[in-house]
Amino acid sequence: MSAFIIAIDGPAASGKGTLARRLAAHFGLAHIDTGSLYRAVGRDVLKAALDPADPVAAEQAAASLDPASLDDPRLRAEDVGRAASQVAAHPGVRAALLAFQRRFATTPPGAVLDGRDIGTVICPEAQAKLFVTASPEVRAIRRATELSARGEKVDYAAVLEDIRVRDERDSGRSTAPLRQADDAVLVDTSNLTADAVFDLAVGLIGGRLSGSGATPTRRSAPPSPQGGGRE
Numbered sequence: 001m002s003a004f005i006i007a008i009d010g011p012a013a014s015g016k017g018t019l020a021r022r023l024a025a026h027f028g029l030a031h032i033d034t035g036s037l038y039r040a041v042g043r044d045v046l047k048a049a050l051d052p053a054d055p056v057a058a059e060q061a062a063a064s065l066d067p068a069s070l071d072d073p074r075l076r077a078e079d080v081g082r083a084a085s086q087v088a089a090h091p092g093v094r095a096a097l098l099a100f101q102r103r104f105a106t107t108p109p110g111a112v113l114d115g116r117d118i119g120t121v122i123c124p125e126a127q128a129k130l131f132v133t134a135s136p137e138v139r140a141i142r143r144a145t146e147l148s149a150r151g152e153k154v155d156y157a158a159v160l161e162d163i164r165v166r167d168e169r170d171s172g173r174s175t176a177p178l179r180q181a182d183d184a185v186l187v188d189t190s191n192l193t194a195d196a197v198f199d200l201a202v203g204l205i206g207g208r209l210s211g212s213g214a215t216p217t218r219r220s221a222p223p224s225p226q227g228g229g230r231e
């Protein structure tokens with residue numbers, strides 16, 4: 001049985017996570033928010049009172065990552081997000097997380113992966129690739145709304161600045177930078193509702209799925225991240 005892979009890349013707060021979850025449910029595929037892997041590494045480095053900019057500390061945290069801890073609400077905290085962006089710049093961290101992501105994607109019937117380098121590095125063979133983006137200002141409003149709904153105090157200017165810094169770091173790093181794959185379809189969500197983005201994506205992907213011969217049905221559990229070496 002072949003795997004149908006949908007790669008969704010884009011910057012922070014572009015709407016790619018919501019879209020990826022809805023597409024996975026719609027097409028009966030598994031889903032992983034790959035940012036949560038980098039966030040978990042960042043969280044563990046901070047918890048150990050080490051520096052996310054230190055490649056040795058970050059690589060050790062990536063190598064001993066506990067997959068059961070990916071649901072931790074602390075992963076959504078702003079300091080963890082910043083640390084994630086820092087640890088994600090270390091090539092050793094990316095290498096340590098590569099095998100798990102590939103195994104997740106290629107387990108039949110397939111999966112939706114959202115992140116920064118899915119279409120370019122993790123799954124260049126994905127049958128469908130979307131690059132989901134929005135203006136920094138729109139993304140900052142979304143992020144600020146999300147934070148304030150969680151009861152956090154929000155400074156819009158600081159949120160916007162943080163988004164700009166993160167964009168620069170994610171796009172400017174030398175290993176697996178955030179960039180649109182040549183064969184990805186660009187979806188600008190700045191002026192679209194989540195429903196409109198979903199309908200657009202289903203239209204784009206549906207044809208490829210029917211021509212692929214894959215027959216997705218929801219699988220019961222994702223593969224274990226453990227036991228995979230570096231690729």
Ligand code: DC
Binds near residue numbers: 035114115116170
């Ligand atoms: O999507 P997010 O905000 O949860 O991601 C957190 C950080 O992880 C982000 O700054 C960049 C990094 N990341 C990455 O480098 N590659 C991915 N595939 C996913 C996330």
